[in-house]
Amino acid sequence: MAHGNTAPAYLDAPAVTQQLARFVSNHPSRGWTSAVNKEAARTFLNWLGCAIGAADHITSNSAMAAIQVLQPAAQSTVLGRKERVDIANAAFLNGISSHTFDFDDTHLKTIIHPAGPVASAILAMSEVKGKSGQELLDALVIGIDVACRVGNAMYPDHYSRGWHITGTTGTLGAAAGCARLLGLDEQRTTMALGIAASQPVGLREQFGTMTKPLHPGAAAKAGLKAALLAQNGFTASTRSLEAPRGFMQVISDKFDWNEISENLGERFEISYNSYKPFACGIVIHPSIEACTRLHAQGITAADIRDIRLKVHPLVLELTGKKEPRNGLEAKFSVFHASAVGLIFGRASEAEFADEVVARRDVETLRGKIVATAHETIAEDACELIATLADGREIGIAIEHAVGSLGRPMSDADLETKFHGLADPILGSTQTKALLNVAWETAEAKDVHQLVRLATPQSQA
Amino acid sequence: MAHGNTAPAYLDAPAVTQQLARFVSNHPSRGWTSAVNKEAARTFLNWLGCAIGAADHITSNSAMAAIQVLQPAAQSTVLGRKERVDIANAAFLNGISSHTFDFDDTHLKTIIHPAGPVASAILAMSEVKGKSGQELLDALVIGIDVACRVGNAMYPDHYSRGWHITGTTGTLGAAAGCARLLGLDEQRTTMALGIAASQPVGLREQFGTMTKPLHPGAAAKAGLKAALLAQNGFTASTRSLEAPRGFMQVISDKFDWNEISENLGERFEISYNSYKPFACGIVIHPSIEACTRLHAQGITAADIRDIRLKVHPLVLELTGKKEPRNGLEAKFSVFHASAVGLIFGRASEAEFADEVVARRDVETLRGKIVATAHETIAEDACELIATLADGREIGIAIEHAVGSLGRPMSDADLETKFHGLADPILGSTQTKALLNVAWETAEAKDVHQLVRLATPQSQA
Numbered sequence: 001m002a003h004g005n006t007a008p009a010y011l012d013a014p015a016v017t018q019q020l021a022r023f024v025s026n027h028p029s030r031g032w033t034s035a036v037n038k039e040a041a042r043t044f045l046n047w048l049g050c051a052i053g054a055a056d057h058i059t060s061n062s063a064m065a066a067i068q069v070l071q072p073a074a075q076s077t078v079l080g081r082k083e084r085v086d087i088a089n090a091a092f093l094n095g096i097s098s099h100t101f102d103f104d105d106t107h108l109k110t111i112i113h114p115a116g117p118v119a120s121a122i123l124a125m126s127e128v129k130g131k132s133g134q135e136l137l138d139a140l141v142i143g144i145d146v147a148c149r150v151g152n153a154m155y156p157d158h159y160s161r162g163w164h165i166t167g168t169t170g171t172l173g174a175a176a177g178c179a180r181l182l183g184l185d186e187q188r189t190t191m192a193l194g195i196a197a198s199q200p201v202g203l204r205e206q207f208g209t210m211t212k213p214l215h216p217g218a219a220a221k222a223g224l225k226a227a228l229l230a231q232n233g234f235t236a237s238t239r240s241l242e243a244p245r246g247f248m249q250v251i252s253d254k255f256d257w258n259e260i261s262e263n264l265g266e267r268f269e270i271s272y273n274s275y276k277p278f279a280c281g282i283v284i285h286p287s288i289e290a291c292t293r294l295h296a297q298g299i300t301a302a303d304i305r306d307i308r309l310k311v312h313p314l315v316l317e318l319t320g321k322k323e324p325r326n327g328l329e330a331k332f333s334v335f336h337a338s339a340v341g342l343i344f345g346r347a348s349e350a351e352f353a354d355e356v357v358a359r360r361d362v363e364t365l366r367g368k369i370v371a372t373a374h375e376t377i378a379e380d381a382c383e384l385i386a387t388l389a390d391g392r393e394i395g396i397a398i399e400h401a402v403g404s405l406g407r408p409m410s411d412a413d414l415e416t417k418f419h420g421l422a423d424p425i426l427g428s429t430q431t432k433a434l435l436n437v438a439w440e441t442a443e444a445k446d447v448h449q450l451v452r453l454a455t456p457q458s459q460a
Numbered sequence: 461m462a463h464g465n466t467a468p469a470y471l472d473a474p475a476v477t478q479q480l481a482r483f484v485s486n487h488p489s490r491g492w493t494s495a496v497n498k499e500a501a502r503t504f505l506n507w508l509g510c511a512i513g514a515a516d517h518i519t520s521n522s523a524m525a526a527i528q529v530l531q532p533a534a535q536s537t538v539l540g541r542k543e544r545v546d547i548a549n550a551a552f553l554n555g556i557s558s559h560t561f562d563f564d565d566t567h568l569k570t571i572i573h574p575a576g577p578v579a580s581a582i583l584a585m586s587e588v589k590g591k592s593g594q595e596l597l598d599a600l601v602i603g604i605d606v607a608c609r610v611g612n613a614m615y616p617d618h619y620s621r622g623w624h625i626t627g628t629t630g631t632l633g634a635a636a637g638c639a640r641l642l643g644l645d646e647q648r649t650t651m652a653l654g655i656a657a658s659q660p661v662g663l664r665e666q667f668g669t670m671t672k673p674l675h676p677g678a679a680a681k682a683g684l685k686a687a688l689l690a691q692n693g694f695t696a697s698t699r700s701l702e703a704p705r706g707f708m709q710v711i712s713d714k715f716d717w718n719e720i721s722e723n724l725g726e727r728f729e730i731s732y733n734s735y736k737p738f739a740c741g742i743v744i745h746p747s748i749e750a751c752t753r754l755h756a757q758g759i760t761a762a763d764i765r766d767i768r769l770k771v772h773p774l775v776l777e778l779t780g781k782k783e784p785r786n787g788l789e790a791k792f793s794v795f796h797a798s799a800v801g802l803i804f805g806r807a808s809e810a811e812f813a814d815e816v817v818a819r820r821d822v823e824t825l826r827g828k829i830v831a832t833a834h835e836t837i838a839e840d841a842c843e844l845i846a847t848l849a850d851g852r853e854i855g856i857a858i859e860h861a862v863g864s865l866g867r868p869m870s871d872a873d874l875e876t877k878f879h880g881l882a883d884p885i886l887g888s889t890q891t892k893a894l895l896n897v898a899w900e901t902a903e904a905k906d907v908h909q910l911v912r913l914a915t916p917q918s919q920a
Contacts, residue, residue, distance in 0.1 A: 058693070065692040066685065070546040071533035086530040162705030167658070198627070198663045198671050199678055203697075204705040211658050211696040214689075218659055218682070225526065229674075232525040233518070236671040237663075245622030245664040 009244030016260045017197075017241040020146050021189035023264050024176045029138050030442075036268045037442060040137040043144070045438045046105055046275045046414055047098050047115035048079065052454055053349065053421030054100035055080025059210045063096050063217070076124040077451040080425045087124045091174070091224045095120035095217030099166070101349050102212075102331050103279040103421070107144075107272055108379070108405060110151035110165055111282065114273065116216030117170025118143035121224040122177040126447050131181055133444030141270050143177025146193075148269035149260045150241065150248070157254035159204075167202025167215030168251060172241075174223025175230075182231050194236025195226035197247035207318065208332045275414060277403045278347040280331040283315045286382035286401040287334050287371070291341030293396050294386060301343050301365045303388050309338065310383040313373040323366070327352040339365040348420055380404035426456060469704030476720045477657075477701040480606050481649040483724050484636045489598050490902075496728045497902060500597040503604070505898045506565055506735045506874055507558050507575035508539065512914055513809065513881030514560035515540025519670045523556050523677070536584040537911040540885045547584045551634070551684045555580035555677030559626075561809050562672075562791050563739040563881070567604075567732055568839070568865060570611035570625055571742070574733065576676030577630025578603035581684040582637040586907050591641055593904030601730050603637025606653075608729035610701065610708070612719035618712035619664075627662025627675030628711060632701075634683025642691050654696025655686035657707035667778065668792045735874060737863045738807040740791040743775045746842035746861040747794050747831070751801030753856050754846060761803050761825045763848050769798065770843040773833040782826070787812040799825040808880055840864035886916060 030037060054060055055078070064078070067089045074083075076090035078097075085093065098104050099116045107114050122139040125131070131139075147169040151158075159165045175196035179189040199222040202215035230236075241247045241260075248255040278288050287309050315334050324330040330337070330352050339362050340351035356362055377383065384396045400406030409417070415435055422431040434453040437444070444450065490497060514520055515538070524538070527549045534543075536550035538557075545553065558564050559576045567574050582599040585591070591599075607629040611618075619625045635656035639649040659682040662675035690696075701707045701720075708715040738748050747769050775794050784790040790797070790812050799822050800811035816822060837843065844856045860866030869877070875895055882891040894913040897904070904910065 062693040063689060066688040066694065069688050070548050071535065072546070073531035073533070075531065086532070088530055162710035164658075194666070194669070195671050195674065198624075198666055198675060199659070199661050201659050203658050203700065203707060203710055205697045205700055205703040205707075205710075206654070206658055209654070209695045209697055211655050211694070211700075214655065214694070215658060222678070228526040228529050229523060233522040234526065234671070234674070235669045237665045237669055240663065240665055240671075243665040247663060247665075250622035250663055250665075 009249055010255065011244055013242035013255070014257050014261065015239065015242065016257055017193055017239055018186070018190055019261050019264065020176065021186050021193055024142055024146065024180050025184060025186045025189045027142060027265050030134060031265070032141065032268055036141060036271055037137060039270050039273060040141050041439060041441055042275070042411070042414060043105055043115050043270060043273050044119060044137065044140060044441060045418065047119045048438055048454060049418035049421040050101060050104045051094050051098035052080035052425050053103070054097040055425055057097065057100050059100045059213060060093065060097045062210065063093055067093065076127050077455055079454050080456070082456060087128050088221045088224055090124035091121040091220040092217040094124065095220035096213045099213035099216045101279045102281055103276055103349065105273050105275050106282045107148045107151065107269060108274055109272060110148060110155040111159065112148055112151045112169055113166045113216060114144040114147050114170070114173060116166060117219035117223060118147060118173040118177045120216065120220035121174035122181055123447065125178050125181050125224060127451055129181060130446050132446060133441040135181060136447060137442055139177040139180040141268055142180050143173040144270045144273070145268055146176035147173025152259035153256045154248060154252035154254055158252035161253065162204050163200070163251060164202030164204050164206070164212065164215050167219045168200035170216050170219035171196045171199050171201055171223045174220045175226040178224045178227035179230065182227055184227065184231055188230045190238050191234060191236050192227045192230035194238065194240035195229050195234060196223045197240035198236070200247065200251055208321070208329045272405065274403055274405055275409045277409060277413065277417065278337065279349045279352055280337050280347060281319055283312065283379060284319050284334045284337045285403060286380060286398040287311060287315070287338045287384070288341040288347045289401050290382055290384040290396045290398050291338045292345050294342050294394065295345035299342065299386065299394070301361050304365060304368055305387045305389050307338065307369045308385045309334070309369065309371040310374050310377055311371050312377045312379045313375060314379065316371060316373050324357055327354045327357055330357045334371050335366040335369045336362065338369050380406065430457065469709055470715065471704055473702035473715070474717050474721065475699065475702065476717055477653055477699055478646070478650055479721050479724065480636065481646050481653055484602055484606065484640050485644060485646045485649045487602060487725050490594060491725070492601065492728055496601060496731055497597060499730050499733060500601050501899060501901055502735070502871070502874060503565055503575050503730060503733050504579060504597065504600060504901060505878065507579045508898055508914060509878035509881040510561060510564045511554050511558035512540035512885050513563070514557040515885055517557065517560050519560045519673060520553065520557045522670065523553055527553065536587050537915055539914050540916070542916060547588050548681045548684055550584035551581040551680035552677045554584065555680035556673045559673035559676045561739050562741055563736055563809065565733050565735050566742045567608045567611065567729060568734055568742070569732060570608060570615040571619065572608055572611045572629055573626045573676060574604040574607050574630070574633060576626060577679035577683060578607060578633040578637045580676065580680035581634035582641055583907065585638050585641050585684060587911055589641060590906050592906060593901040595641060596907060597902055599637040599640040601728055602640050603633040604730045604733070605728055606636035607633025609720045613716045614708060614712035614714055617714035621713065622664050623660070623711060624662030624664050624666070624672065624675050627679045628660035630676050630679035631656045631659050631661060631683045634680045635686040638684045638687035639690065642687055644687065644691055648690045650698050651694060651696050652687045652690035654698065654700035655689050655694060656683045657700035658696070660707065660711055668781070668789045732865060734863055734865055735869045737869060737873065737877065738797065739809045739812055740797050740807060741779055743772065743839060744779050744794045744797045745863060746840060746858040747771060747775070747798045747844070748801040748807045749861050750842055750844040750856045750858050751798045752805050754802050754854065755805035759802065759846070759854070761821050764825060764828055765847045765849050767798065767829045768845045769794070769829065769831040770834050770837055771831050772837045772839045773835060774839065776831060776833045784817055787814045787817055790817045794831050795826040795829045796822070798829055840866065890917065
């Protein structure tokens with residue numbers, strides 16, 4: 001399947017663009033098990049907390065300042081903030097803030113963060129179009145299915161090449177979700193997917209900068225506008241995904257068409273979504289958890305001579321920053337994340353603050369951690385050996401990190417995480433009310449109460 | 461330099477992102493010969509006519525309908541129309557309309573249409589920021605230089621892979637032009653280029669659909685917003701173009717860094733820009749011109765038994781549609797374009813109307829044309845042999861088609877073309893006044909008179 005300059009392109013690919021469009025436009029509302037609908041609610045709630053939590057971060061403030069230059073209409077809610085902006089820029093800003101803490105959901109088979117692009121687009125659209133909570137969840141399940149199936153077909157080659165797969169597939173997921181919400185027919189949905197296909201977003205080179213969270217935001221906006229353009233008669237190729245010069249063959253050297261069509265409408269990729277207990281890339285979580293277990297045993301930084309970690313190769317590839325200079329870079333440092341795991345017993349957003357990164361004890365402990373890559377270690381596992389100052393050795397093996405599919409976060413875990421994110425922005429009382437409304441999304445006649453509770457309310 | 465899944469990435473690339481940022485932010489105003497400034501005025505004027513000419517096309521109307529859903533602020537002019545929209549969407553809409561007729565400029569070394577993304581972004585920005593005509597031309601020269609130098613570095617491999625190089629490099633060109641207009645320093649300009657680098661736009665699979673002209677529009681908008689984000693403190697990698705997982709290595713198998721840095725600030729790529737006499741892809745122009753010469757000799761469609769064309773291989777690759785079904789597809793048919801060249805003696809927008817595509821005599825003549833690809837034929841050349849019904853053979857060789865660098869269109873040619881495009885929208889009197897103002901862009905204190913004349917005025 002690989003191709004280069006000389007190898008022939010794959011000329012007779014199946015019509016996956018139209019297959020997906022048919023699914024998006026025709027699949028019945030709630031046409032899946034209640035477990036799938038529940039996972040949609042969990043995905044939505046987790047995303048909502050992340051977006052609110054970073055609402056006042058410098059990344060969100062910077063993006064908002066740029067958008068204000070455009071004098072946007074007050075159409076849709078920016079989560080966690082008082083400003084309202086137009087539908088497309090609400091999708092953009094919420095997509096950015098939901099990924100700013102790197103605390104959002106992860107489709108583990110592809111490392112896609114699917115809610116960022118999809119939920120950001122469909123919530124902004126649902127608010128203006130008066131869509132019901134179940135219509136929102138329908139669009140979420142379907143949009144995520146499109147993004148993750150295309151991701152499955154290209155992963156890992158596409159990601160290895162340097163694309164941030166969340167943004168590239170997210171544009172398609174956002175377009176699918178919005179096409180569904182707008183009730184586009186199969187033909188117009190094909191056009192929406194095609195328009196979106198021409199706008200893949202995201203380079204891995206940006207990891208550690210504000211442009212990483214920009215990727216789901218830009219994908220959300222491009223997908224949303226693709227659906228609006230298609231609704232208004234704009235055209236694209238009907239084979240935008242599979243053609244020799246279409247999306248998949250251009251941006252990937254692997255394209256397993258079966259991953260798109262197999263059990264389409266029967267198996268839903270949102271079922272394989274996961275949520276993070278730690279505010280950084282999923283690949284570091286096993287290492288952090290191992291270090292939090294040292295903390296739980298009463299081990300302190302002063303006790304440590306060195307820590308040796310055996311990790312999956314992606315850990316060093318993605319998060320190998322030995323000396324992070326600030327909080328954003330620290331999220332891409334297995335050394336920092338492990339160090340705070342031991343010192344504080346957790347790795348929430350607070351442990352990635354610039355001040356914590358600069359702390360002498362954290363810096364010293366980072367320098368005592370050595371990580372080595374092993375093909376035999378699974379992505380959700382790690383092995384730790386700590387040598388203490390007194391010569392003792394402690395070994396800890398994590399088989400499935402918390403938050404992995406083998407050990408998913410419970411609903412109560414998600415609520416605790418949500419409070420941690422939203423309480424500083426909304427206050428705990430309003431956050432609790434919002435949580436109750438968010439869990440009941442499937443029954444809501446529209447999303448207005450939800451978005452009202454998701455923004456800071458003036459004191460009565 | 462090529463890389464695949466297994467080949468190592470190019471790790472020690474020169475810092476071209478920062479080199480370009482330094483050039484964009486520091487190069488003096490009008491720091492080039494008067495010939496370069498004149499070419500900038502020609503490029504701008506040609507682009508302006510194209511954008512106005514397609515202002516009422518179904519593609520522009522469809523895009524405008526979608527944008528109106530967002531209730532944009534009335535900040536900037538949409539060329540040839542009465543509606544005003546926000547800066548970013550003005551860049552988007554003007555970028556679309558300027559490429560809708562495929563009649564815009566071409567940087568022949570790369571087949572980039574550079575004005576679409578760059579001029580669309582900087583005119584919308586200049587209008588709101590009160591920039592002078594020379595500041596606009598500075599941003600045009602510099603933005604086009606960035607886009608085309610990056611294009612030179614990747615062409616032809618990047619294009620062969622399936623990318624529409626106008627959109628991919630155009631995002632960078634638009635970001636550079638807007639960073640220049642906003643007066644961003646070297647560091648913020650580096651950020652603007654980086655943010656833009658994460659948003660390459662455009663698949664060749666879309667050729668023949670409305671999404672082809674969407675590419676420069678989406679690139680213009682993404683680049684403009686990248687500059688606004690950078691101005692407001694948003695960050696990106698400082699090595700977004702050259703890093704192993706940066707723009708160039710991800711989207712191309714060729715990256716000749718020298719093409720970016722060599723004679724930067726001394727040689728200007730806008731000098732190699734060209735303008736089209738025919739309303740379709742540049743690669744078909746030699747074939748059309750050969751057929752217009754048959755027309756000039758008094759040969760009619762009824763006289764033809766068959767026409768054999770020897771053409772550059774790209775002609776069939778890009779424009780091999782044997783039986784176009786509508787005007788948009790006809791632009792990608794060397795057979796249609798050649799047929800109307802013979803029948804009408806020209807190939808302006810009118811000859812690509814759906815009604816002309818459906819005409820029996822045009823269809824019959826298309827069927828009598830055979831084109832074969834030859835590596836030995838240059839891109840701006842072709843050889844034609846027509847066999848007439850009476851057995852006579854006529855041979856015509858085009859060495860350099862009109863509009864090529866070897867035979868550029870004169871200023872008078874550009875004015876004639878401009879009238880052909882703008883008269884139906886603005887009337888010939890206003891078009892003439894606009895032409896006079898457009899030629900004087902370098903002396904204008906701002907662009908307000910120009911954009912006023914570029915929109916339909918209510919009768920006094």
